[in-house]
Amino acid sequence: xxxxxxxxxxxxxxxxxxxxxxxxxxxxxxxxxxxxxxxxxxxxxxxxxxxxxxxxxxxxxxxxxxxxxxxxxxxxxxxxxxxxxxxxxxxxxxxxxxxxxxxxxxxxxxxxxxxxxxxxxxxxxxxxxxxxxxxxxxxxxxxxxxxxxxxxxxxxxxxxxxxxxxxxxxxxxxxxxxxxxxxxxxxxxxxxxxxxxxxxxxxxxxxxxxxxxxxxxxxxxxxxxxxxxxxxxxxxxxxxxxxxxxxxxxxxxxxxxxxxxxxxxxxxxxx
Amino acid sequence: xxxxxxxxxxxxxxxxxxxxxxxxxxxxxxxxxxxxxxxxxxxxxxxxxxxxxxxxxxxxxxxxxxxxxxxxxxxxxxxxxxxxxxxxxxxxxxxxxxxxxxxxxxxxxxxxxxxxxxxxxxxxxxxxxxxxxxxxxxxxxxxxxxxxxxxxxxxxxxxxxxxxxxxxxxxxxxxxxxxxxxxxxxxxxxxxxxxxxxxxxxxxxxxxxxxxxxxxxxxxxxxxxxxxxxxxxxxxxxxxxxxxxxxxxxxxxxxxxxxxxxxxxxxxxxxxxxxxxxxxxxxxxxxxxxxxxxxxxxxxxxxxxxxxxxxxxxxxxxxxxxxxxxxxxxxxxxxxxxxxxxxxxxxxxxxxxxxxxxxxxxxxxxxxxxxxxxxxxxxxxxxxxxxxxxxxxxxxxxxxxxxxxxxxxxxxxxxxxxxxxxxx
Numbered sequence: 001x002x003x004x005x006x007x008x009x010x011x012x013x014x015x016x017x018x019x020x021x022x023x024x025x026x027x028x029x030x031x032x033x034x035x036x037x038x039x040x041x042x043x044x045x046x047x048x049x050x051x052x053x054x055x056x057x058x059x060x061x062x063x064x065x066x067x068x069x070x071x072x073x074x075x076x077x078x079x080x081x082x083x084x085x086x087x088x089x090x091x092x093x094x095x096x097x098x099x100x101x102x103x104x105x106x107x108x109x110x111x112x113x114x115x116x117x118x119x120x121x122x123x124x125x126x127x128x129x130x131x132x133x134x135x136x137x138x139x140x141x142x143x144x145x146x147x148x149x150x151x152x153x154x155x156x157x158x159x160x161x162x163x164x165x166x167x168x169x170x171x172x173x174x175x176x177x178x179x180x181x182x183x184x185x186x187x188x189x190x191x192x193x194x195x196x197x198x199x200x201x202x203x204x205x206x207x208x209x210x211x212x213x214x215x216x217x218x219x220x221x222x223x224x225x226x227x228x229x230x231x232x233x234x235x236x237x238x239x240x241x242x243x244x245x246x247x248x249x250x251x252x253x254x255x256x257x258x259x260x261x262x263x264x265x266x267x268x269x270x271x
Numbered sequence: 272x273x274x275x276x277x278x279x280x281x282x283x284x285x286x287x288x289x290x291x292x293x294x295x296x297x298x299x300x301x302x303x304x305x306x307x308x309x310x311x312x313x314x315x316x317x318x319x320x321x322x323x324x325x326x327x328x329x330x331x332x333x334x335x336x337x338x339x340x341x342x343x344x345x346x347x348x349x350x351x352x353x354x355x356x357x358x359x360x361x362x363x364x365x366x367x368x369x370x371x372x373x374x375x376x377x378x379x380x381x382x383x384x385x386x387x388x389x390x391x392x393x394x395x396x397x398x399x400x401x402x403x404x405x406x407x408x409x410x411x412x413x414x415x416x417x418x419x420x421x422x423x424x425x426x427x428x429x430x431x432x433x434x435x436x437x438x439x440x441x442x443x444x445x446x447x448x449x450x451x452x453x454x455x456x457x458x459x460x461x462x463x464x465x466x467x468x469x470x471x472x473x474x475x476x477x478x479x480x481x482x483x484x485x486x487x488x489x490x491x492x493x494x495x496x497x498x499x500x501x502x503x504x505x506x507x508x509x510x511x512x513x514x515x516x517x518x519x520x521x522x523x524x525x526x527x528x529x530x531x532x533x534x535x536x537x538x539x540x541x542x543x544x545x546x547x548x549x550x551x552x553x554x555x556x557x558x559x560x561x562x563x564x565x566x567x568x569x570x571x572x573x574x575x576x577x578x579x580x581x582x583x584x585x586x587x588x589x590x591x592x593x594x595x596x597x598x599x600x601x602x603x604x605x606x607x608x609x610x611x612x613x614x615x616x617x618x619x620x621x622x623x624x625x626x627x628x629x630x631x632x633x634x635x636x637x638x639x640x641x642x643x644x645x646x647x648x649x650x651x652x653x654x655x656x657x658x659x660x661x662x663x664x665x666x667x668x669x670x671x672x673x674x675x676x677x678x679x680x681x682x683x684x685x686x687x688x689x690x691x692x693x694x695x
Binding site for chain 1: 494501555560561575576
């Protein structure tokens with residue numbers, strides 16, 4: 001059922017390979033025989049209309065849902081991801097749309113929440129602060145004045161950056177992001193997209209869900225289109241344009257020719 | 272509240288963020304430090320400043336009404352009177368930090384007092400330490416029971432501990448009988464609230480406490496400087512240590528002044544040491560351990576804590592256990608002060624005063640914000656109002672009205688600060 005792009009470039013062994021994933025909620029088929037490869041060093045965008053199954057798919061990878069059928073391969077080995085902890089142990093970190101940060105804790109405390117470093121029963125604050133600072137600097141997140149400020153005092157973009165840095169801190173190999181730019185203004189969106197690109201340049205695999213076609217084409221190397229629980233296309237971004245993706249999302253096929261980026265009328269910015 | 276992320280102009284946001292910052296984060300010199308601290312107060316996130324200011328105002332007011340208020344003897348009495356509120360409030364903070372409440376601790380402390388009094392009386396004749404240990408363990412067990420009911424069945428803490436308030440009062444009445452009273456004849460237990468260190472020992476103990484505090488602070492700050500992390504300037508560190516030394520000096524001087532009329536009574540009351548010990552213990556637990564970090568995380572955003580792998584049920588149950596355990600300490604001090612436990616122990620009022628003390632001191636009712644020191648400062652305020660109005664000959668009714676007004680003011684400040692943070 002899944003139509004792998006005919007011109008899919010050879011990426012070698014993908015970091016994560018989903019093969020024939022099925023997921024039902026009672027009589028509702030949320031995912032039907034979904035195939036998806038996620039290579040390292042690339043940003044893969046997962047797009048689809050509301051209810052297409054994007055969230056269900058990433059939850060299957062993040063250990064929140066369990067697929068009813070199909071196989072998941074991690075670095076070529078078949079794996080079962082039963083809990084978020086299993087996912088974290090493999091090196092999969094998810095940045096949820098609501099970020100899951102504690103407003104009353106500072107940046108360092110949030111980044112290490114649940115995995116604090118401890119020495120002699122006491123928290124090793126300096127060690128954590130240094131590690132957090134290094135990670136933020138390596139991602140060029142420099143807009144925060146102090147990493148000891150409470151998250152409550154950060155802007156939306158800064159929060160997103162902290163949430164992403166938190167995911168990167170753990171030597172993760174795959175970072176999944178759910179609508180990272182949904183609540184952001186123009187300048188902050190640009191910052192966050194830059195950050196996403198930097199993750200890929202560092203050799204991480206990135207899977208990003210977005211409704212915003214402009215963002216998708218700005219940041220993604222590969223685009224996977226889900227429609228009604230089925231994968232209708234996985235192609236390099238260069239072989240698609242916004243109009244084609246919208247066609248694929250809505251009808252599952254497109255007969256258009258690819259036009260160079262930016263040549264088509266503005267479309268597809270879903271709410 | 273990520274969905275309330277409005278973006279005002281960048282400059283305004285930056286100014287806002289700067290104001291919200293702890294001074295030690297952005298300051299590199301003494302002047303910067305003061306400026307940042309001042310900014311923070313203006314932004315409504317002022318830490319313990321309002322309650323300290325309130326204490327000074329209350330003291331000045333009562334002193335102008337009655338020159339006996341600020342005498343050494345009265346202030347030491349005030350410390351002893353406030354100790355029970357401070358201890359109870361330090362327990363209540365474990366519930367408040369989670370955004371929960373524990374209404375039962377007043378009568379739980381009474382139950383603790385009764386168990387101790389029963390065990391040391393003639394018929395059992397247990398040693399004092401064993402009686403206290405069993406009383407504290409029993410209180411902790413009560414807390415664990417209530418905490419388990421709250422977390423396992425997902426019931427609101429308000430209702431479960433309200434049942435505790437009624438139930439443990441009933442248990443007390445059952446043991447004591449109607450209008451009954453249980454006298455305590457154990458010298459050591461009675462000395463907890465009325466005994467004192469010798470003046471020399473008072474000095475030595477205070478020097479040791481200030482020394483340890485200063486050393487800890489100095490090592491902490493210099494370690495941060497060594498690692499190139501932002502740390503307060505040396506002058507500020509020294510100023511803090513100096514402040515602690517002066518405060519300790521004044522307290523000891525006060526305690527060592529003879530406050531007896533017929534016989535000489537001087538020296539630091541043991542109960543002050545108990546309060547300091549509990550304060551230190553809980554401050555370290557909440558500030559320096561994983562458990563403490565998770566308490567704040569759950570209070571701030573339980574869902575985030577859950578996703579981070581924090582076991583919410585365990586942490587919550589332990590919090591209620593520690594809450595009741597601390598209440599047990601308060602109950603022992605209370606029984607020791609009265610040298611008896613009787614049915615006149617009003618656990619309902621005690622627990623409300625404990626919540627009031629914590630909130631007056633700066634602990635948030637919305638969870639996630641508060642420190643044990645808040646309980647101590649808030650307890651001081653309540654004791655000062657009680658004591659000062661008592662000196663003026665006001666009735667208990669008037670004292671309650673004034674305490675209520677102070678509490679209202681504190682809660683209002685808390686609510687506004689909360690709204691300010693949420694809207695940022």
